[in-house]
Amino acid sequence: MATENISMTKSTSRFVLTLRGIWKGLQELAELIFASPTAVIGLVVVLAWVFVAIFAPLITTYSPLEQDYKNINQKPTAAHVLGTDNLGRDVWTRVAYGARTILSLGPISVFVAFLIGLALGLPAGYYQGWVDELIMRILDALMAFPTILLYMIIISAVGASPFNVVIAIAIGGAPGIARLVRALTMDIRTREYVAAAKLRGDSDIMIMLREILPNSRGPLIVDFLLRIGYAAFYIGTLGFLGLGLPPPTPDWGGMVQEGHGRMSANIWPVLSATMAIVTLVIGLNMFADGLREESMRYQ
Amino acid sequence: MDDSSPILSVKNLAVTYKTRKRDIDAVRDVSFDIYRGENLGLVGESGCGKSTAAYSIVNFLGPNGRVKSGEILFKGEQLRNRSEADLRKLRGADISMVYQEPMSALNPSMQIRDQLAESLIAHRGFNQKDAFAESLEALRKVYMPDAEGVMQRYPHQLSGGQQQRVLIAMAMLNNPSLLIMDEPTTALDVTVEAAVLDLIAELQKKYNTATLYISHNLGVVARVSDKVAVMYAGEIVELAPTREIFHNPMHPYTMGLMRCLPDVDAPKGTRTLHPIEGRVPSPANLPAGCIFAPRCQHAEPECLAGHPHLKEISPGHQVRCFRAWDWTAVKENWKTEDLVPLKESCPDRNGNTEENVLNVKNAKVYYPVPFKTVGGLFGMEKRSYVRASDDVSFSVKRGRTLGIVGESGCGKSTIAKAIVGLEPLFGGQIDFLNVDVSKPLNKRGIDTIRDLQMVFQDPNGVLNPSYSVGDQIAFSLRRFGTVPPDQIRAEVERLLQAVKLDESYYNRLPRQLSGGEKQRVGIARAISTNPAMVVCDEPVSALDVSVQAAVLNLLLEIQNTRNTTMILISHDLSSVRFFADEVAVMYLGHIMEIGSCESIFQPPNHPYTTALLAAVPRADPDAPHSNIRLSGHVPSAVKPPSGCKFNTRCPFKIGAICEQEEPSKRDMGAGHLIYCHLTPEDLKNKII
């Protein structure tokens, strides 16, 4: 019993310490962010969209699919702050729910891309030699694909669905991530703590995951943020090209695609969705850029 | 102006930097004069504000820095608050600089001749042809081999020594009145450093240039400077003529710096080192009172309260210390006090010396060179190798230390890594505790891995920044299961104590530690499994001198208490002398000479050893200077020269035999082996 208690206290204290560590890390991050006006503006914009996405049902009065056929193509009014589209749906509601689409698909696809990128980049950078050569050649081949072409081919082969959009963006993004991870790994693997880990007989996977990965997180986080921006950009583009989510899913790119043919009659759906994409992408870019510049400034 | 007034006179200089949080005074109250032909050495540990002080002279402090107060008089004229256009006329003409990292100080995409010539064109209106001619002349003045060839080259095609010569030539082009040299030899190998220092000394004599020479290395300053200013945390704490400061230091910091240096002439066990406890305070967090007081052994309450000013206590000798004049008695034997007869302190050092813990036989470590053509992948190109370590044999006895010395790239680290299994062996054999360990780590048994640990060089790389100190040591304990899980924390704390860190370090993250502390944790981790042997790869070379001493002491203590066998890889002969029992001298992957520490540091020696020894800067202005210098640079390890590997640079080359035949080993007795065609007599005579 007594030993249990001790180990309890120990694990509790460890937990507290970990928490404290995380808190400290967050504090430092916040300090970093608030040092850069660019990052702050970016963060505000992104958080605003995150807020809109999370609370979409609370801050809108309609359903995104609700069609009011007696009021189509309305200009902004008190009842419809951004007007209605050609099917009489409230544009603001669709924009708000569209934020949900893009802010869930974007991070998910980038996350999947990171999983693939890590799975390729870590071994390539760590083992080098023929493993690296092989993986690099595959990556070269993947990189040679203009991303949008990859999307077009994948989506033409398997059709458009949220899942496929995620897969397409993930495959498109993975080579870049893998190269970054590889470069970071090649750098970190020469650090002596990696040698130290080898000298306690740690397995390669253990070393990659415990020694290398946590120490490449800085650039990876910045890259992650930037890539969410690109993903939002691409999800919008896919929607616009008609390769995105099937209607009537509220999807910003899709809204532009649906609306731009009748733009001269009703510009509001296009304008709203366009501004949404532009602000989100710029916000994410500003946030990532500011963070990167600030973290490099006083090195 | 006449020679009696200083070329440069800095008075009460203060420099401040804007940071995210607030302004930080990096340099405060710095005053010094430099006269024509004089060389002022500015020494101090890293982060003491030496470079800041130097750059403030040419007002080059970056966007965040500015001179806050004080005067900078150059030839009697105020340089502060001068316009950029005015300064530009001085920069590179009357005041020029030489930098620490010659590689990055040169434009990578410009030929050397253009980089040299533009200085002449800008300041003296030369046309290009004349400028090239003058530049070539300048290169010749710095004894640049193949000066014409170098003119056409790009920086990356030159060796570090050549690059530094280019920078010196560039600085001298316009016959400056003041030359500022910012650690010009720090990035260079010891043999190259020696040659560059010779050059600097010669040029100074020849052109009578006033020089501000910044270095962290007391030995270097002792060699070139007429006057030395010791900086500490942004202030000059002592300023005196070189001889005076080395023989009669007045400030406890200056004394501390000298007391912590290992002496290349003192054999192992004859003296111990006195590290300065604590660390240099950051300029953002200065202590009240005397800035050195928290680390000073002699601090009194008044030291903690008031801030001392620089006082002249004898002509030309200024000290910033309240007690500089009243502890004359203490400093009678300041250098040798606390001398502990180390040999007696560890009785079993000589107990089982005959047992070889490690036997290395003809070890080869080759790295394949990446194929230049795709055809290589299909066997159409002959594979070539970097022969990092070629045919190396030695053995280490239990409880002893083998030192391996040599310039960078000689293969000493490679062989160390091969021993612990971090590099695969290309040929040869390594036996450890009578087990064949000629295989990489993942093929070795867990016991072998546990028994053969390593201490690393770079304090910033030695610890994983993501985990706490305790965790990193605990990883090893868990992995090897040396202690039951519930005792791991206690064991880690015990280990921390063993490396003189208290248990509060357990939860610290590496970035909260100083370099020396990190290195201690690294040592704690290496000894956590109680290994039979520890390979130390340049354990102190990246540390400040005051910290070096502590770490070296610690290693020695660990060896004495645990009877650990060690290999010390180092380019610093002083550390090796301090710590090693046997020494191997390596050059281009080959052992040139091996033997007991005593025999290596005394003639007869291999010519290469001789050159190395001659190059060691001694922190004593009166130490005899040897003129033996190496010319040329280290040949490629892909295509090593035939015959004796050293023949291309050997000052005692006797002829064709050196180029054609690989020298056989010459046994000089008592295990002292020399690989040279010279006879023992020649080795002895020629060198002395």
Place this chain on the structure above:
Amino acid sequence: MEKKIHPLVTEANQQLREGKITRRDFLRLSTLLGLTVASAEFLAACGTPEQAATEVPAPAATEAPVVATEAPATGGIVRGGTLTCATRIERVDNPATTSLISAAQPWRHVIEYLTHTDPTGVTHPYLLESWNASDDLLTWTLILRKGIKFNNGQELTADDVMFNFKQWLTESVQSSMFGAMSYLDLSGVEKTDDYTITLKLKTPSIFIPEHLAQYPAGIVPASFGGDITKEPIGTGAFTMEEYVVGERCVLKARKDYWRNGADGKPLPYLDEIIMVQLGDDRSADLSAYQSGQVDTILEPNVAIWEALKDDADTTVVATPTGATRVLRLRADQEPWNKVEVVQALKHCHNREKILALALQGQGTIGNDSHVSQANPEFNDIPPYPFDTAKSKELLTAAGYPDGLTVELAVASDWPESMAYAQALKEDAIAGGFTINLNPMPASQYWEGWTDFNMGITWWSHRTLAPMILAVAYTGNPDGTPAAWNESHWVDQEFSDILTEAVGTLDLEKRKELVGKLQVIQKERGTICLPFFMSVWKIYKKNIHDIEPTPDEYAIFYETWKDA
């Protein structure tokens, strides 16, 4: 020239006098039976058939059969110029097998038709000089105009027409004419002399002249090898100079065309027609039009109409038609083989809403039978009401108490279809249907249009109701669905009544028969048809005399452009 008047004309004349049929219906009918428009008008006004046959001169070969919409501005006609239009340039090989109006648009200026149906629905002879029908409507005589030359210099003769009939009536060629002319076998087509062809029908039909004006019925020479792009030979006023699928075609005026314009010189007025395709997305068409790059947009959709309807520089001519978007369900596949399921879906249609969303109200409500107010046989039968409770009830009865999930194929570049699909998707949820949309480009939709389990297809206008019904809702003799029967719905009773209607010339009677068909199709047919749409001709104000065809055919023979 004396011409026998068909007894049915006399009968119809009587009906006209008694006020049973309108003057327009009479005109249409009598011209179908071979009377010239002038004769028919004369007859309608006062004369007797006998007088009409003798006293009214036959129209000159140069008579313009086209009725201009604007006040004829003969004096102001300007010759020359290039008309640029945005459209689709489809791959075409054999015109007889073309299944898209848009594919026929460029080519109808190169190859011509035996007859022409004008915007009022009256069919005129075109390459034909005239035709005659026997009293029992089983024998038709087609008389070719003489002296018409193909653009390779050959003269058009009965052999060429025979060749075309052979193509249409050979099943393996897969022309939609095969289904449309189900009343005729190839063996019944005979060449009487070089300019006369006799058709012997299996069952009576009055549709021959109108069928001959359908877009797959362009006349190619007998030497035709199967690919019009390899042999761009026809009698039309233009020659095809360049044809790049998906991009552009260039048509140049022929100097020796057989018809004259109002100024007495050979048509056409335009020198050149350039048709361009701006990608697969119609919005570029609109940008091109708005920035003055093209003069007109062919087959404009509702979005284009919406953008341009109030444009000051634009002429917008709207025609209510029988063109529509048909939600067709495969009668031979689950779950549409259960009539309750189809009815349930019909009850999920809020037709007013669908019309409003799909067409901004620019059309009429449909009742799920493919007969529109633009057809003379139209009977006003109310559609099923919007009643989702009833839908649920029907679904439960059909064995789907938990509702159904279905996939709806829809062409994403047809905004009306997309809007219809989305509106239905919303409303059908309450009715127990979960409809997943499968949007695809129109080109891809056409590739599989008869194959989708559920899809929304574009149908263009046909003059008479039985024409469309015969093409799309009948079976082959063996009972399998005909080539164009996309819903695969074959109903014996429906087919029988339809055959009777096809052979019934009496409009009143035919209307009655069609009424039965409407009810059957509404109740049992596996199509939903919520609206009929208006179609538009949209062109710049400096363009004149574009024929407002209800079937969206683009005909620029007499179009001219301000200098």
Place this chain on the structure above:
Amino acid sequence: MARYIVRRLLTMLLTMILVSMLVFAIVEIAPGNVARNILGAYATPEQEASMSRQLGLTRPVSIRYISWLFGSDWQAKGEIGLPMAQIISEQGLVKNAREWWAVAPNGEHLQWTVEEGKLYKLVLLADGNTEKILDESSWKAGEDGDEYFWGVDTANRAAKWVKGSKDIEYRLDYSGWVESTGAPVEYIPLSKGLIRGDAGVSLRYQAPVSEVIGRRILNSFILAALAIVVSIPTAVILGLIAGLNEGKLIDRIISIGGLITAGSPDFATGILLIMVFAIWLKVLPGAAVFTSADALWKNPNLLVLPVLTASLVEIGYVLRITRSSVVEVMNSPYVRTAILKGLTYRQVVTRHVLRNAMMAPITVIMLHVNWFIGGLVVVESVFGYPGLGSFILNAALFKDVYSIEAGAMVLILLAVGTQLIADLIYSLVNPRIRYS
């Protein structure tokens, strides 16, 4: 240097081979095989099987890949025993009609057909017509007792007929199915292969892909080249100005401008530009209406908005890279050396900053080519521009496999080629690469 180029070319070749496998795999082995994609979801299994055979899809993947890349005429030659000839002729509006014939030893060009169970030989006559000759004697005895014949059919395929076969061939005309009996049992679709310039027949256009794609490539190339010529110098100059004035107002303005243009998707920019310049101001064409193949030369205005749209995103991106590179170089030790050498600001910038600051953008632009191409697809789609991007997009939407494959290969070759060129430029700028 030459060695470096050769090495890069070889790696590029390797990459292209890998890419070709990948393209082939994704497009042809994707769920729902080609025949299904062509036929739609509701074709009968017999129709699908027949279509698969006709498209050669029943042949092993490796053989199909080789045929696609290197052609199949030589394989057919092996089966038929006669050399193959592809005759290209102008037929009406079809400028390059391609037909495959077998060449008999006497020089006659031959095709075969089986009608009513009888084998006929079609001999090409001088006037372009054919003469049909009964050729029953050509049947060969097979191992299992059947009589068979390998020949060229009339639809550009090598085909193996078996005497008396009742197999039904379903052929998909543009409008529907054609059914005939006595069909061949095995087909080799004849093609010269992608690398010999024959990318197969587009399912959508029913014309050789290479025919359709050629002018599209030219159009896209003009658009892309102009966009690059406009955007890169602009971006570099702006980036330089911003980087040299780090932190100042002008830097802020340029940086924010760059952020906005780089963050606005091409379609948004394009739509906005059309709205303003084509619809409101009516000063520029809002769509790329090619009234003739050389429309761009007659009316260069067509290019203004597409080029501007494609450029804006690129300008923002390159500008930001250039700026940060300039900032980095400005803070480098060698610029410090240059300044402390007493050079003027102008000298420092022109001699020391420019060249070194260009290195990072060149590599990044090089990696950015793919992104740029993506932008072109969007721009071409927005403006209805008849380029390669919209071609591939439509091919993808239509599942026109051979067009996707050929288009993808061209695009990738373009991308990889551009990367190679950028690599070479980089090696010229950076002496380290040149000499190592």
